[in-house]
Every structure is written in C-alpha cells, then in structure tokens.
Amino acid sequence: MSKIEVDTIDKQSGSTLTLGGSGTAVTLASGATQTGFGRTGTVDWQTGSIKTSTFTAASGEGYFCNTAGGAFTVNLPAGSAGAIVSLSDYTRTFQTNNLAVSPNGSEKIGGVAGNASLSVEGQSATFVYVDATEGWINIQNAEDTEVGATFISATGGTVTCSGNCKIHTFTGPGNFVVSQVSNSATNNEVSYLVVSGGGGSGSYTGGGGGAGGFRETKSPVTPYTASPLDGYPSSPNRITVTATTFPIAVGGGGAGQPSPDPGGAGTIGSVSTFSTITSAGGGAGGGSNIDNAGDGGSGGGGSEGQSGGSGNTPSTTPAQGTNGGTGSSGPNNDHYEEAGAGGGATTVGGNGTHNGPSSATGGTGATTTISGTPTAYAGGGGGAKGELSSGGSQPQGGAGGGGNGSFGATVNTVGTINTGGGGGGASSRSGTPGVNTGKQGGSGIVIIRYKFQ
Numbered sequence: 001m002s003k004i005e006v007d008t009i010d011k012q013s014g015s016t017l018t019l020g021g022s023g024t025a026v027t028l029a030s031g032a033t034q035t036g037f038g039r040t041g042t043v044d045w046q047t048g049s050i051k052t053s054t055f056t057a058a059s060g061e062g063y064f065c066n067t068a069g070g071a072f073t074v075n076l077p078a079g080s081a082g083a084i085v086s087l088s089d090y091t092r093t094f095q096t097n098n099l100a101v102s103p104n105g106s107e108k109i110g111g112v113a114g115n116a117s118l119s120v121e122g123q124s125a126t127f128v129y130v131d132a133t134e135g136w137i138n139i140q141n142a143e144d145t146e147v148g149a150t151f152i153s154a155t156g157g158t159v160t161c162s163g164n165c166k167i168h169t170f171t172g173p174g175n176f177v178v179s180q181v182s183n184s185a186t187n188n189e190v191s192y193l194v195v196s197g198g199g200g201s202g203s204y205t206g207g208g209g210g211a212g213g214f215r216e217t218k219s220p221v222t223p224y225t226a227s228p229l230d231g232y233p234s235s236p237n238r239i240t241v242t243a244t245t246f247p248i249a250v251g252g253g254g255a256g257q258p259s260p261d262p263g264g265a266g267t268i269g270s271v272s273t274f275s276t277i278t279s280a281g282g283g284a285g286g287g288s289n290i291d292n293a294g295d296g297g298s299g300g301g302g303s304e305g306q307s308g309g310s311g312n313t314p315s316t317t318p319a320q321g322t323n324g325g326t327g328s329s330g331p332n333n334d335h336y337e338e339a340g341a342g343g344g345a346t347t348v349g350g351n352g353t354h355n356g357p358s359s360a361t362g363g364t365g366a367t368t369t370i371s372g373t374p375t376a377y378a379g380g381g382g383g384a385k386g387e388l389s390s391g392g393s394q395p396q397g398g399a400g401g402g403g404n405g406s407f408g409a410t411v412n413t414v415g416t417i418n419t420g421g422g423g424g425g426a427s428s429r430s431g432t433p434g435v436n437t438g439k440q441g442g443s444g445i446v447i448i449r450y451k452f453q
Contacts (some may be wrong), residue, residue, distance in 0.1 A: 004124045007217075008113075009446055011022050011215075011236050011411065012276045015036025016399070017246050023359075024411050026221070028251050029356055032260050033054045035172070037272070039395075043060055043061055043062035043084055043085070043086045044060060044061055044062065044125070044343060045061075045062040045063075045064070045086070046062065046063055046064070047064070048060055049063075050064050050066050050090055050297045050298050051063050051064065051065045051066065051072075051074075051090075052065075052066045052067075052069060052072070053072050053109055054072045054073045054074070055074060055075070056074075056075040056076075056077065057074055057075065057076055057077055057085045057087075057279070058077055058081070058085075059077050059083040059084060059085060059103040059129075059312025060083075060084060060085075061085065062086035062126075063085075063086070063087055063088070063089070063100075063387035064088050064090040065087055065088065065089065065090055065099050065198045066090040066091045066093075067089070067091065067093045067094060067096070067097035067098070067099055067325045068091040068093045068097070068314075069097075069099040070097050070099065070190070071098050071099065072099065072100070073099075073100040073101070073102050073103065073115070074087060074099060074100070074101050074134060074181050074302060075102050075104065076103050076104055076107070076109075076127065077104060078104045078107075079103070079107050079129035079132075079135060079136065079291055080129060081105060081129060081130065081131065081347070081421065082128070082129065083126050083129040084126065084127070084129075085126075085136075086124065086126040086128070086140075087099065087101065087118065087124065087126075087127075087350070087357050088124040088125075089118070089120075089121065089123050089124065090122075091180075092121050092122045092183065092184065093121070093148040093204070094118050094119055094121060094122075094123050095119060095120060095121040095443070096118055096153045096283055097279055098117045098118060098119045099117070099118040099119075099341050100115045100117055100118075100216050101115060101116040101117070101118065101125075102115045102404060103115075103135060104134060105171065107129075107130075107132075107135045107136070107138075108134060108135030108136070109127070109135055109136045109138075110135070110136070110137060110138065110203045111133065111134045111135065111143050113135075114340065116330050118139070118373055121143070121382055121444075122142055122337075123142070123143055124143075124213075125138050125140065125141045125142075126138065126139055126140040126141075126143050127139070128443025131184050134268075135435045136379035137218055138329070149186070150183065150184065150325060150449070151182050151187055151314050151450075151452045151453060152166075152178060152180065152182060152184055152187065152190070152193040152240065152241065152450045153178070153179050153180035153183055153452075153453060154166075154168065154176060154177060154178045154179065154180075154190060154450070155171040155176075155177045155179070156168055156170070156174050156175050156248070157169050157171075157174055157176065157248070157446075157448075158170075158171075159286075159358050160371075160372065161301065161372075161452075162224070162371075162372035162449075164450050164451055164452065164453045165222050165224075165451055165452065166449070166450060166452045167342050167371055167372060167447060167448070167449045168447070168448045168449075169371065169445070169446075170248045170250055170266070170445065170446040170447070170448075171248075171250060171417075171418045171443070171445055172246075173244050173249055173250055174248045174251050175246065175247055175248060176246040176248055176274070176424040176448055177245045177246075178241050178242065178243050178244060178245075178361050179243060180243060180352035181241065181242060181243050181367065182411070183304065185240065185384070185429070186220065186221055187221055187450075188240045188241055188242075189219040189220065189221065189238055189239070189240045189241075189417065189450075190219055190222070190239055190240075190241055190335070190373070190448055190449065190450040191216075191217060191218045191222045191224070191226075191370060191448070191449040191450070192215075192216065192217055192239060192272065192274055192275075192277065192370075192446070192447065192448050192449070193214075193215070193216045193368060193370050193377070193445070193447040194215045194216075194272050194274050194278075194279045194444075195213070195214050195215075195256040195272060195279055195377045195378055195419070195444045196213045196251040196256060196269055196270065196271050196272040196279040196280055196281045196282065196297055196380070196420055197212050197253040197269030197271075197272070197420060197422035197441055197442070197443050197444045198210070198211050198212045198213035198253050198254065198281075198282040198283065198342075198401070198402070198415040198419070198420045198421045198422040198423065198439045198442045198443075198444075199211075199212075199253075199254045199255065199266055199267070199268050199269050199279050199281065199282030199283045199284045199285060199296055199298075199300045199342060199381070199422050199423065199442075200254035200255045200256040200266030200267045200268075200269075200284055200285065200380070200413065200422075200423045200438055200439065200440050200453065201256050201257070201259050201266045201300075201301075201342075201384075201403070201405075201412065201422065201423035201424055201425045201426060201438040201439050202256075202257050202260065202263060202264060202265045202266050202284065202285040202286050202287030202289045202291060202293075202300075202302045202303055202339070202382050202426065202438050203257040203258065203259055203263045203264055203288070203426045203436060203437050203438040204260050204263030204286060204287060204303075204423065204426060204427075204428050204436055205209070205303055205304050205327070205335075205337050205338075205339050205382075205384055205386050205425075205426070205427060205428045206256075206257060206263055206264075206265070206266065206285050206286060206287045206288070206303055206339055206384060206425045206426045206438050207261065207265075207285035207287075207293050207300050207301030207302050207303050207306070207308065207325075207327060207339040207341070207342065207349075207354075207381070207383060207384075207425050207442045208300070208301040208324070208325075208339070208340070208341040208342035208349060208360070208362050208380055208381030208382050208383050208384070208395070208402065208403070208422050208423065208424055208425040209253075209254060209256075209266055209269070209282055209283070209284060209285045209300055209301075209323060209342045209347070209379035209381040209403070209406055209415060209421040209422030209424075209425075209439075210282040210283035210284070210293075210294070210297065210298035210299045210300040210309055210311065210321065210324050210343050210363075210380055210381075210422050211284070211295050211297060211298040211340040211342060211344045211345055211363065211365060211379055211380045211381075211398070211400065211402065211415075211421060211422050211432045212251060212253075212269045212272070212279060212280075212296075212297045212298070212302070212319055212378055212379040212421075212422075212441070212442075212444050213272075213279030213280040213281070213282070213296070213298070213312075213316075213320035213378070213399075213420075214227070214229060214279065214297065214320055214321060214345035214365065214366050214377055214420065215229075215244070215277055215279045215316065215320050216230040216366070216368060216370065217230050217231065217232070217235045217237045217238055217239070218230045218232045218235075219238070219305040219369075219449070219450070219451075220346060221251065221417070221450075221451045222232065222391055222449045222450060222451055223333070224368070224370055224372075224449070225368070225369045225374070226345065226368050226369075226370065227345075227346075227366035227367055227368040228366070229256075229318050229319070229320075229345060229346065229366050230318070230330040230368075230397050231317075231318045232324040232357075235318070236317060237297050238277075239274075239277070240267065241275075241450075244275060244334065245343060246275050246283075247273075248273070248274055248446050249271065249272055249273040249446075250272050250443065250444050250445060251269055251271050251272040251279070251281055251443065251444040252269070252270045252303070252443050252444075253269050253270075253282075253415055253423070253440045253441030253442045253443050253444075254266055254267035254268050254269040254281060254282065254284055254423070254441045255267040255372055255438075255440055256414075256423050256426070256437060256439040256440050256441075257285075257426075257437070257438035258437055258438065260430070260436040260437055261337035262288050262290060262305075263288025263290065263428075264288070264290070264291050264408050264444030265285065265286050265287040265289035265291035265292065265293065265294060265300070265305065265439045266284040266285045266287070266294075266300065266423060266441075267283050268281045268282065268283060268286055268294050268296050269281030269296065269297070269420070269444070270444075271283040272420075272444040272445070273446075274446050274448065277421075279297055279320055279430020279444065280296050280297040280313060280314060280320060280321075281297060281311035282296045282297050282298055282300070282321075282342065282378075282380075282420065282422050283295050283296030283298060283299040283300035283310070283313075283324060283342070283343075284295070284296075284300045284307045284309070284338075284340060285301050285303075285324075285339070285381060285422070285423065285425055286300060286301065286302045286303040286308075286327065286339070287298040287303055287307075287438070288303050288304065288428075291303070292306055292307075292309070292356050293306060293307065293308050293309035293324050293340070294309045294310070294311040295309045295310040296309065296311070296313055297311065297312070297313075297320050297321040297347070297378070297420070298311040298312075298319070298320075298321030298322050298323070298324065298342060298343035298344055298345065298363060298378065298380055298422070299313070299321070299322070299323045299324035299342070299343045300324045300342050300343075300381075300422070301324040301325045301327065301339055301340035301341045301342045301343075301349045301352075301381065301383050302324060302325065302326045302327040302338065302339065302352075303327045303337075303338040303339045303340075303379070303396075304327045304328060304329065304330065304337035304338075304352075304386075305327050305328070305329040305330075305337075306326065306327045306340070307328055308324025308326050308327075308340045308342075308343065308348075308349055308351075309324045309343075310323055310324075311323045311343045311348075312325070316403075320345070321343055321344070321345055322343035322345070322346070322347060322348045322349070322376065322380075323343050323348045324340055324341065324342050324348070324349040324350065324363075324380070325340030325341045325348060325349035325350045325351040325352065325363075325383060326340045326342045326344075326351045326352065327340045327351075327352045327361050327383070328351070328352035328353050328354040328356075329354060330354040330355070330365060333390075334345055335387050335388040335428050336354055336355035336388050336389050336429075337352065337354060337386040337388075337389075337428070338353055338354065338356070338357050338359070338360055338384065338385045338386065338389060338395070339352050339354030339360065339383040339384045339387075339405070339416070339423075339425045340352050340360050340383050340415030340422075340426070341360040341362045341378030341380050341381060341382050341395060341398070341402075341405070342362055342363060342382075342398075342402065342422035343361065343363040343380045344362060344363025344364045344365045344366075344378055344379045344382040344398040344399075344400060344402065345363070345364070345365045345366040345377065345378035345379075345400065346363070346364050346365065346366050347363045347364040347398070348363050349362055349363045349380045349383070349398075350363075350382075350383060350395070352383050352400075352414070353372060355386075355388075355389050355390065355391075356391070356392065357392040357394055359382070359383065359385070359393055359394065359395040359396070359405075359407070360382060360384075360395045360405070360425075360432070361382055361383075361395060361396050361397075361398065362379055362380030362381050362382045362383075362384025362395075362396065362397040362398030362402035362403075362421075362422060362423075362424075363379065363380035363398045363402070363419050364376075364379060364380075364398045364399050364400065365377050365378040365379035365380075365398055365399050365402070365419070365420075365421070366378060366400065367399075367400075370374045370447050371447055373385060376399045376400035376402045376419070377400045377401065377419050377421075378419065378420045378421065379397055379398030379400030379401050379402030379415075379419065379421045379422070380397065380398040380402045380403070380421075380422045381397055381398075381402045381403045381421065381422030381423045381424045381425060381441070382394070382395035382396050382397045382402060382403065382404045382405035382412075382424045382425060382437070383395040383397075383404070383405045384405040384406045384407070384412060384424070384425030384426050384427045385407045385408070385427060386427060386428045386429075387408070387427055387428050387429030387430070388399065388437045389407070391405070393407065393408075394406075394407040394427065395407065395424070395425055396409075397413070397415070397421060397422070398421070398422075400419055400420070400421055401415050401416030401417075401419025401421025401442045402416075402421040402422050402424070403415045403416075403421060403423045403424030403430065403439050403441075403442075404414060404424045405424040405425040405426075405427075406424065406425065406427035406428065406429065406435045406436065407427065408427050409429070409432045410435070411432070411433075411434045411435045412426055412427070412434075412435065412437075412439050413439060414427060414439045414440045415439070415440065415441040415442030415443065416424075416441050416442045418442065418443055418444070418445045419440050419442045419445070419446045420441075420442055420443070420445070421441065421442040422442075423438060423439035423440050423441045423442075424439050425438070426438050427441070
C-alpha cells in the first residue's frame with residue numbers, strides 16, 4: 001500500500017475537490033479528528049454495539065440504548081464546536097427506565113450544568129456542542145415513527161367510546177376477540193368489571209337475595225373513576241391481553257322461591273367470567289325458618305331467626321362482596337317477623353327487627369364509571385316484613401339494582417337486570433298475589449375498557 005504525506009491538498013482549478021472515484025469509501029482513521037467537512041448534523045450509528053449500561057460517547061457516533069434492564073447514563077465527550085452525539089431508544093423503554101445524559105465535567109446541556117433525561121417511549125435525540133455558554137444543544141428530538149401496532153384492536157359485545165378508550169359491554173355470553181396488541185406492554189393492560197348474577201330471595205318472610213360478586217381492576221392507561229374495590233394502583237388482579245379470543249360468561253340471576261308456605265330459600269346466582277377472573281353468584285335468601293340463607297359473592301339475607309349467608313365466598317382480594325343480614329327472632333310464625341336483607345358489594349345487608357319500625361335495607365353496591373357513566377352495581381335485595389308487622393316502611397333494595405322487599409300489600413321486586421342485584425324478600429302475607437313469593441336476582445355484566453388511540 002502506498003502512502004502520501006502532505007500538509008495541504010488543494011484543487012488545481014475550479015471549485016470542486018474530489019477524493020476517490022465512484023464506489024470508493026473515504027475513511028477517517030480511528031482517533032483522528034476532522035474540521036471543515038460539515039460533520040454537524042450527521043453521525044455514524046453503532047449498530048453492532050447496543051448499549052445496556054453506562055458508557056462514554058464519542059463525537060460523530062450514534063448509539064442505540066437498551067434500558068429494559070434498568071436506567072443508566074451516557075457521558076458526553078469533551079465539548080468542541082461541532083461535536084455531535086445521537087441517542088435512540090432501542091427497546092422503547094425510556095418512559096419506564098430513563099436514559100440520563102451527562103455533560104463532561106462542568107460543561108452544560110442547554111445552558112444548564114447538569115444532566116438531561118430522555119424519558120419518552122421510542123425517543124431519539126441528537127446533541128451538538130455549540131459553545132461554552134450553552135454547551136450541548138438538542139437539535140433534533142423525536143418519538144418513534146416506525147410503522148407498527150400502537151394500540152389494541154378488538155371486537156365483541158357492544159362497543160362504545162369514552163375519550164381515548166373503547167368500552168366493550170357484555171350483557172350475555174360472547175367472545176372478546178383481540179386481533180392486535182400494542183408494541184407497548186403498558187397499552188395492553190385492560191380495565192375490567194365482572195359482576196355475577198344476584199341471588200334469588202326466599203318466600204314466606206324470606207330473606208333478600210345477596211348481590212352477585214363484584215370484581216374490578218383499573219389499568220393505569222385507561223383513566224376513570226373506579227369503585228373503592230378495584231384496589232388501584234396495587235391490585236393483584238391486573239390482566240394484560242394477548243392476540244387471542246377470551247370467552248365471556250355473564251351469570252343469570254338466581255330464581256326466587258315460588259312456594260309461599262311453609263317457605264323456602266331462593267337460588268344462588270350464576271357466575272360471570274373474563275380471562276382469569278370469576279365472580280361468584282349472589283347467595284340465596286333464606287326461607288321461613290326451614291331453609292338457611294346461602295353464601296356467595298354477597299350473602300343472602302336470613303329468614304326469621306336465621307343468620308345471613310357469608311359474602312366473599314370463595315374468598316378474593318379485594319373482597320367481592322359482604323355478608324347478608326340476620327332475620328329477627330320471635331314466637332314461631334307469629335307474623336311479626338322481619339327477614340334480613342342480602343349483602344351488597346360494599347356494605348352488609350340490614351338485620352330484621354321483630355315488629356319494629358326499622359326496615360332491613362339491602363347492602364349497598366359499588367359505583368364505577370368504567371362504562372363512561374357513573375353506575376352502581378351489586379346491591380343486595382331488601383328484607384321482608386311479616387304481615388302483622390306495624391310501623392316502618394317497605395325494606396328497600398341496596399343501591400346497585402337490589403330488589404325491594406314485601407311489606408303489607410306492597411309486592412317485592414326482582415333485582416335489576418345486568419346489575420347483579422339480589423331479589424327482594426317475600427312477606428308472610430296471604431291474599432295479595434305475589435307478595436309472599438320470592439323474586440329473581442338481576443343478571444350480571446362484564447365490561448372491558450382499553451386505550452385505542
């Protein structure tokens with residue numbers, strides 16, 4: 001190889017100096033520096049060396065930085081006019097693990113003697129050293145513009161929108177079909193509400209049905225006002241979806257006990273499911289003094305002298321429901337009794353009082369805006385007063401679709417559909433159609449919410 005050593009190369013004529021011919025690479029030797037070639041604004045990207053830990057950058061080079069394993073620092077070289085360094089988010093994790101950019105010694109970045117931070121997902125930045133006053137200046141700052149999936153795409157149920165979120169509502173069985181997921185794991189975490197069917201009430205001073213189990217988790221990327229039961233931000237029940245089909249089950253309400261005398265318990269509600277989440281059906285209201293109240297998402301109310309059923313059965317964290325109320329005690333079948341109310345998602349069912357003015361109100365459900373509108377779900381069914389009871393008022397169902405209990409000639413009501421509310425308890429009164437017959441619990445619902453833009 002020949003070598004020519006000169007101090008100066010200048011053009012012979014004209015205004016153009018050509019180095020090499022077509023297809024010839026002109027290489028600057030390692031360690032050599034250059035001036036006057038208009039280097040500012042361009043770098044050589046180091047594609048063969050992905051950075052995963054703290055390092056010192058060299059002028060004229062661009063680096064792909066992988067912060068998936070944790071944040072680290074890039075130390076800029078000593079500044080000289082026109083020095084240039086570029087940095088890019090290799091794994092799109094700068095938003096989670098920031099990349100710190102540190103100037104050399106007492107030099108500055110943007111006029112400040114301190115570190116800069118790259119903290120945007122998919123961010124790329126180019127720094128050029130200008131002078132001692134401003135130091136390194138970020139001349140180009142951009143987010144990822146690659147073509148790829150940024151958000152979830154899915155079908156199933158009834159689809160509505162709220163802000164930048166899509167909402168899929170299932171009032172019956174179906175499939176939540178995810179055809180595309182985001183290249184950002186955070187955007188693949190969905191919010192959900194799973195409420196099962198409420199319990200049916202008992203007959204002949206029968207207890208109110210317990211509310212269906214209420215389970216909710218809010219994703220960090222789908223803001224809304226969730227119920228106190230979602231456990232945010234430390235809920236253990238978060239779901240990150242993949243591109244697959246998720247079968248949805250929506251539980252029906254349990255049947256009320258039709259036999260008026262001697263009375264019997266209602267039927268437990270059916271479960272609702274989404275992915276790994278199952279909400280238990282609401283517990284059945286007890287019947288007269290022969291059939292105990294049932295356990296479930298929330299417990300059913302007890303009949304005369306009976307304890308209410310247990311809620312949060314099976315146990316979940318956070319709890320999916322509460323206990324049912326206890327029926328009043330008195331002389332057997334004296335018709336002054338009051339059955340206990342079904343438990344709701346957030347409060348227990350009210351206890352019955354023997355010939356007292358108070359009424360056994362169904363346990364309160366939980367209110368959430370996951371659908372875009374504040375809505376209460378999983379209220380317990382009200383208790384029921386015996387036909388000879390005096391004073392007080394009709395036992396009310398709990399907020400969230402709980403049915404009202406019977407009192408005098410006032411007929412009890414069913415739990416509201418697609419709320420998981422328990423059926424209202426039945427009185428011992430005879431001669432008024434329907435007043436002494438147990439009522440059905442309300443069916444459940446499943447709602448899924450995710451960011452789509």
